[in-house]
Amino acid sequence: MSKHEHVSLSVIRRLPRYYRFLGDLVKSSVSRISSRELSQRMGLTASQIRQDLNCFGGFGQQGYGYNTRSLQGEIGSILGVGGEYPAIIVGAGNIGRAIASNIDFGNMGFNLVGIFDVNPEIIGTKIKDVTIHDISSLEEFCKKKHPMIAVLTTPRDAAPDIAERLAKLGIVGFWNFSHYDLSVKYPNIAVENVHLGDSLMTLCYMIKNIGGEVTGDTNNV
Amino acid sequence: MSKHEHVSLSVIRRLPRYYRFLGDLVKSSVSRISSRELSQRMGLTASQIRQDLNCFGGFGQQGYGYNTRSLQGEIGSILGVGGEYPAIIVGAGNIGRAIASNIDFGNMGFNLVGIFDVNPEIIGTKIKDVTIHDISSLEEFCKKKHPMIAVLTTPRDAAPDIAERLAKLGIVGFWNFSHYDLSVKYPNIAVENVHLGDSLMTLCYMIKNIGGEVTGDTNNV
Numbered sequence: 001m002s003k004h005e006h007v008s009l010s011v012i013r014r015l016p017r018y019y020r021f022l023g024d025l026v027k028s029s030v031s032r033i034s035s036r037e038l039s040q041r042m043g044l045t046a047s048q049i050r051q052d053l054n055c056f057g058g059f060g061q062q063g064y065g066y067n068t069r070s071l072q073g074e075i076g077s078i079l080g081v082g083g084e085y086p087a088i089i090v091g092a093g094n095i096g097r098a099i100a101s102n103i104d105f106g107n108m109g110f111n112l113v114g115i116f117d118v119n120p121e122i123i124g125t126k127i128k129d130v131t132i133h134d135i136s137s138l139e140e141f142c143k144k145k146h147p148m149i150a151v152l153t154t155p156r157d158a159a160p161d162i163a164e165r166l167a168k169l170g171i172v173g174f175w176n177f178s179h180y181d182l183s184v185k186y187p188n189i190a191v192e193n194v195h196l197g198d199s200l201m202t203l204c205y206m207i208k209n210i211g212g213e214v215t216g217d218t219n220n221v
Numbered sequence: 222m223s224k225h226e227h228v229s230l231s232v233i234r235r236l237p238r239y240y241r242f243l244g245d246l247v248k249s250s251v252s253r254i255s256s257r258e259l260s261q262r263m264g265l266t267a268s269q270i271r272q273d274l275n276c277f278g279g280f281g282q283q284g285y286g287y288n289t290r291s292l293q294g295e296i297g298s299i300l301g302v303g304g305e306y307p308a309i310i311v312g313a314g315n316i317g318r319a320i321a322s323n324i325d326f327g328n329m330g331f332n333l334v335g336i337f338d339v340n341p342e343i344i345g346t347k348i349k350d351v352t353i354h355d356i357s358s359l360e361e362f363c364k365k366k367h368p369m370i371a372v373l374t375t376p377r378d379a380a381p382d383i384a385e386r387l388a389k390l391g392i393v394g395f396w397n398f399s400h401y402d403l404s405v406k407y408p409n410i411a412v413e414n415v416h417l418g419d420s421l422m423t424l425c426y427m428i429k430n431i432g433g434e435v436t437g438d439t440n441n442v
Contacts, residue, residue, distance in 0.1 A: 198234070204330035
């Protein structure tokens with residue numbers, strides 16, 4: 001058990017944003033920033049930022065602000081992004097392909113070791129150096145490579161069977177794009193659901209009700 | 222100005238989830254549900270659900286629970302999902318393609334009227350009946366079709382120029398996958414940012430720190 005176990009998930013969800021914003025500051029050679037300045041850039045209040053970072057012991061020095069590089073490093077280490085958890089993608093359709101091509105697994109704590117699909121036309125091909133395997137070889141592959149997380153990008157109907165197989169193979173986390181509700185059946189596996197449609201509906205609401213006076217990050221509320 | 226203008230964005234962000242869960246219940250012929258049952262299915266507390274729905278006047282009847290179909294209808298109408306705001310996608314790479322293929326714009330309040338890209342090899346082709354146009358025809362197209370929102374799936378470097386052109390063309394909302402920070406420059410345009418990497422980093426944290434004892438929805442905190 002970790003020292004962070006009682007930190008609320010809403011605080012945790014803001015950490016990747018801090019990590020990104022601080023990374024941008026480091027790249028722009030900004031070495032120090034006050035909580036007030038950081039809050040303005042991120043659309044949070046300064047007291048929110050101080051509260052969030054205090055959950056992990058606090059990193060700032062009264063009157064001097066935060067050292068961007070060391071704060072980014074600390075947050076990265078809390079998130080575990082220096083790790084190399086083996087990951088697989090199951091489903092090489094449009095979403096799976098977009099994720100394999102666009103997500104920088106290496107910088108997020110993961111190592112993408114395989115992609116699986118049922119379509120014989122794409123089996124054996126590669127996306128960014130990672131081979132697409134036949135789903136029938138899933139068990140054999142997992143017993144060798146021991147992936148810890150699976151990105152589930154199959155159609156919803158295919159998800160229950162695949163999830164069952166992956167659970168038996170020792171997967172500890174699902175990044176779930178399938179819209180199939182995994183958490184009820186697998187309470188001991190971490191599940192992060194992504195519903196892009198929810199984000200689009202929120203934009204619909206903003207346009208209809210607020211006329212463009214707000215902005216929001218999906219992970220920023 | 223609408224009657225919902227003072228509802229917090231965190232409540233708004235839960236509405237699409239209610240809408241989805243209620244839709245599933247309606248499909249399964251569940252016509253009535255208590256806030257307690259609904260809360261168990263959704264991983265929220267019953268009091269949270271009552272509070273959320275009270276922001277919009279409340280829909281339940283003490284002791285009788287909610288009528289699933291009418292509640293879903295009400296929430297849909299609050300979100301504006303019955304509308305048909307014209308939408309375009311700018312960038313037909315992997316992400317743009319995945320969104321055009323997988324997101325059911327019609328059921329989310331939008332009507333996808335065009336896709337734009339710079340790649341001559343795909344200009345003129347279609348994704349699900351929607352034509353990919355040359356980005357050079359953006360102005361001409363927008364003056365005819367008046368899209369209200371743009372899904373921005375270009376590389377980050379291309380985003381500033383495209384956003385500027387779209388802002389001049391009267392776009393009122395960006396669904397922003399480009400990682401370029403639009404909200405500073407366009408405070409009067411609604412911006413919904415999507416950072417999938419943030420969601421993956423959250424999963425990384427869960428695995429590292431909690432060992433699979435939690436689950437979460439990107440829009441559920």
